[in-house]
Amino acid sequence: xxxxxxxxxxxxxxxKKKIWFAAVCxxxxxxxxxxxxxxxxxxxxxxxxxxxDDLHERERSIKASRGRILDANGVVLASNKTVCTISVIHSQxxxxxxxxxxxxxxxxxxxxxxxxxxxxxxSIERIKTNVDRDVGDRIRNYALEGVKVDEDYxxxxxxxxxxxxxxxxTGSDNQGIVGLEVKYDSWLSGDSGKILTLTDSRGVELEGxxxxxxxxxxxxxxxxxxxxxxxxxxxxLANKALEEKQAKTVSIIVMNPQNGEIMAMVNAPEYDLNNxxxxxxxxxxxxxxxxxxxxxxxxxxxxxxxxxxxxxSTFKMITATAALETGAVTxxxxxYCPGYKIVEDRRIRCARTTGHGAQDFTHTVMNSCNPAFIExxxxxxxxxxxxxxxxxxxxxxxxxxxxxxxxTIMHKxxxxxxxxxxxxxxxxxxxxxxxxxLRAASAxxxxxxxxTPHFAVKASDAEGNNVKIFEYETKENAIKKExxxxxxxxxxxxxxxxxxKNAYIEGFSIGGKTATSQKLPRGNGKYISSFIGFAxxxxxxxxxxxxxxxxxxxxxxxxxxxxxxxxxxxNILPYMGIEKSVQS
Amino acid sequence: xxxxRLKKVKYFDYSLLFVIIFLLGFGLVMIYSTSSYNAQIKFNxxxxxxxxxxxxxxxxxxxxxxxxxIDYHIWVKYAAFLYVVAMVMIVLVLSPLxxxxxxxxxxxxxxxxxxxxxxxxxxxxxxxxxAAVNKMNQxxxxxxAIFVHLFLGIVLAGMIFVITNNLSSAIIIxxxxxxxxxxxxxxxxxxxxxAGLVGALVVAVRSWAQQAQLSDNANFRFERILAWVNPEKFxxxxxxxxxxxxxxxxxxxxxxxxxxxxxxKLGFIPExxxxxxxxxxxxxxxxxxxxxxLIVFGLMLWRFVYIATNAPDLTGCLxxxxxxxxxxxxxxxxxxxxxxxxxxxxxxxxxxxxxGTSVLFLMAxxxxxxxxxxxxxxxx
Numbered sequence: 001x002x003x004x005x006x007x008x009x010x011x012x013x014x015x016k017k018k019i020w021f022a023a024v025c026x027x028x029x030x031x032x033x034x035x036x037x038x039x040x041x042x043x044x045x046x047x048x049x050x051x052x053d054d055l056h057e058r059e060r061s062i063k064a065s066r067g068r069i070l071d072a073n074g075v076v077l078a079s080n081k082t083v084c085t086i087s088v089i090h091s092q093x094x095x096x097x098x099x100x101x102x103x104x105x106x107x108x109x110x111x112x113x114x115x116x117x118x119x120x121x122x123s124i125e126r127i128k129t130n131v132d133r134d135v136g137d138r139i140r141n142y143a144l145e146g147v148k149v150d151e152d153y154x155x156x157x158x159x160x161x162x163x164x165x166x167x168x169x170t171g172s173d174n175q176g177i178v179g180l181e182v183k184y185d186s187w188l189s190g191d192s193g194k195i196l197t198l199t200d201s202r203g204v205e206l207e208g209x210x211x212x213x214x215x216x217x218x219x220x221x222x223x224x225x226x227x228x229x230x231x232x233x234x235x236x237l238a239n240k241a242l243e244e245k246q247a248k249t250v251s252i253i254v255m256n257p258q259n260g261e262i263m264a265m266v267n268a269p270e271y272d273l274n275n276x277x278x279x280x281x282x283x284x285x286x287x288x289x290x291x292x293x294x295x296x297x298x299x300x301x302x303x304x305x306x307x308x309x310x311x312x313s314t315f316k317m318i319t320a321t322a323a324l325e326t327g328a329v330t331x332x333x334x335x336y337c338p339g340y341k342i343v344e345d346r347r348i349r350c351a352r353t354t355g356h357g358a359q360d361f362t363h364t365v366m367n368s369c370n371p372a373f374i375e376x377x378x379x380x381x382x383x384x385x386x387x388x389x390x391x392x393x394x395x396x397x398x399x400x401x402x403x404x405x406x407x408t409i410m411h412k413x414x415x416x417x418x419x420x421x422x423x424x425x426x427x428x429x430x431x432x433x434x435x436x437x438l439r440a441a442s443a444x445x446x447x448x449x450x451x452t453p454h455f456a457v458k459a460s461d462a463e464g465n466n467v468k469i470f471e472y473e474t475k476e477n478a479i480k481k482e483x484x485x486x487x488x489x490x491x492x493x494x495x496x497x498x499x500x501k502n503a504y505i506e507g508f509s510i511g512g513k514t515a516t517s518q519k520l521p522r523g524n525g526k527y528i529s530s531f532i533g534f535a536x537x538x539x540x541x542x543x544x545x546x547x548x549x550x551x552x553x554x555x556x557x558x559x560x561x562x563x564x565x566x567x568x569x570x571n572i573l574p575y576m577g578i579e580k581s582v583q584s
Numbered sequence: 585x586x587x588x589r590l591k592k593v594k595y596f597d598y599s600l601l602f603v604i605i606f607l608l609g610f611g612l613v614m615i616y617s618t619s620s621y622n623a624q625i626k627f628n629x630x631x632x633x634x635x636x637x638x639x640x641x642x643x644x645x646x647x648x649x650x651x652x653x654i655d656y657h658i659w660v661k662y663a664a665f666l667y668v669v670a671m672v673m674i675v676l677v678l679s680p681l682x683x684x685x686x687x688x689x690x691x692x693x694x695x696x697x698x699x700x701x702x703x704x705x706x707x708x709x710x711x712x713x714x715a716a717v718n719k720m721n722q723x724x725x726x727x728x729a730i731f732v733h734l735f736l737g738i739v740l741a742g743m744i745f746v747i748t749n750n751l752s753s754a755i756i757i758x759x760x761x762x763x764x765x766x767x768x769x770x771x772x773x774x775x776x777x778x779a780g781l782v783g784a785l786v787v788a789v790r791s792w793a794q795q796a797q798l799s800d801n802a803n804f805r806f807e808r809i810l811a812w813v814n815p816e817k818f819x820x821x822x823x824x825x826x827x828x829x830x831x832x833x834x835x836x837x838x839x840x841x842x843x844x845x846x847x848x849k850l851g852f853i854p855e856x857x858x859x860x861x862x863x864x865x866x867x868x869x870x871x872x873x874x875x876x877x878l879i880v881f882g883l884m885l886w887r888f889v890y891i892a893t894n895a896p897d898l899t900g901c902l903x904x905x906x907x908x909x910x911x912x913x914x915x916x917x918x919x920x921x922x923x924x925x926x927x928x929x930x931x932x933x934x935x936x937x938x939x940g941t942s943v944l945f946l947m948a949x950x951x952x953x954x955x956x957x958x959x960x961x962x963x964x
Contacts, residue, residue: 016893018767026912036923041871048834201851
């Protein structure tokens, strides 16, 4: 039993009061703690939970299957095949030596490469992508712990090199790299899904936890205006011309002049889309590194739109149109060609040095007489000439749905004098892309509508429902319909009686214009031969252009390029259902 | 009408005993929940920490019973001696007997046992402060008496801070001394003024840190304080523990993920069974569970207040007040650290955090309180 303390040491009211005071203080502090806890656990809960989930979840993405690319008739031009991605999960590997050995053997990688990745402490490390399905299945059958075989899609092009420079190809992550594949990547690629698994701090997946799965959304199919048959046939013709003329390149564009739908675009030599990193020729010396990459970049170039050239006489179509539109000439205008024309201090020769003699307007076009066109161009004048180049889209990009379109290289208007205007009148001293010229030519023959050349027609989902019909800008009344009709008549004469007669096909009404342009510097003996043709003249359904770069031997456009278009038309006009209309 | 009379009846505070047993049991459950993952990895035995804690608690119950049986006046009688023992133990940390764990030299090992002198020092301080009041008699009402208490506190706290670099234990010890002197000294104003100054200082530091963390040339010495203001900016080093704890607390929500279902304990919160165990309680049991734990602690503190105010003499009262101060300060600081109300400093949650020495001496304190309670004379 306790003994009694002296009175002074006994518990007094003031002590009790102090204890209660302290207790109340602690209670108040507890309230503060509860408020802070509630704040974190109620108001910040969502934020912290999301951050924590980020920390705990390992994300494995599931690739969406990439949409296909189809031709106008539904022929598959680009599709997918199943391949495998092999990865390792460091924390799950039980027998690293066996894993390294088997992966080396099956994947054909060096021990060093595989070892580096297997021994790297990461949650998941990719060993190799785009592995054939057979190899993937074999690796899966080893049932190696810590080795994951994920199926995945790889781009596959059933026709190899067909329209390679138009379609383009994809990279290791199935992303578009060049061509339509990159232009329409957002439509084709779809949304990748993901599998989220919970892991502990060492990255070990937790068992019995729900897997969070977000399904991938497949990409859209994109339908092109390209017609497999026309493209195939054009490509054969281009390859044939390439070989016969030992040319550097041969390009053919086939387009519907009424709406700008491109039916074929060939740039021979094409390359194999399934092996885009292999050159389509044997380089003379061993090339590596940047130089090899430069060669590849050159190989992937689409010359119809990525490169410019001096159009030459085909450009006379624009000069003639401008001259007619502005009233500078009429069909009755006469010109006498002595074989040259003097502009200021220059003497500009005609292709026919002896001269064409007296000609009316139509014949100056049929003869492709340079002095006459200098006269017509000078009559139009600089302002009007630039005005009509603008109206016909020569001064701007065409807006085609391919990346990397080149810009016009043109004199500044204020610097254009008589000499410059003279040379421009017959298509020299400036550069445009073949596509720009074909677009201008289409406007001249279709009644005056400037179209946007294009490939993609629509995007549709896996069930075939159209999700998007692509629309393109058109500018009507770039020129008068009467001028267009007049030009069609003149151009028909060029083929039936003039320099383009090698493009003539009995029974069909075909119009066109040839060109033979010297490559710079002048006098180096290198030429570009070209021909633009269209049919039928009354209501043009197809316009085609053939450009032969640096042919060996005969280099006249009318001699070598026009026959290519003729052969093309001989086949595709009946295929397109265009009947013979002219009684022979 | 029967005349009211005083009768001596042996009193025993069963409510307190129940609270103690509840906290011990709950602590064991949470220690198993938080530590089994780490234990499995480190020791290949998921019950490693659980078993050690269980052993310490059984020992603690024996301690409590022994302390309950010993008249509390004896402690005060030998207070000076125990105070010196505490100092010697702290110094021994520097001797070959001392050893380090978790990157700090804070333990001494005697045979198979390892103990943390700081835990014993808390007990020794409670005894010596009480003894000082006894000794000073009437003088304890003078202003100078405050300094006697504070001196006792500062010596032990200073030794613990300097020798074992343990700021949190030093704060607790000093805090106990302040509370005992507050109850013993008759006036209020000096404490109110000091508390006001401390509050102002905290606000000043907080606003300074908020300014400083915006500027890029942050001083590394104050990184702990900067990490307090914006832990996620320092999530890779100083703020790591705090951020992980906040993730755990925040992802608990109202009712938690369920017992055993914490993800943050899986190696994200380092040593989750120690100082940060409250964050896992929040994650698994939610705001509801965390409130329950605080209510149980509140209940315990209320029992202390009851026993202290009804103690037969000032000695018993002050002993209980010391224990009250110890538990209250430690719970408040632990929860405040875990919820990032104050800068991070390692403070364990009494009865629940893993730690043998802590439980042993806490149980001894409970025994002393129960002994004081048994001297209460009931009116019937």
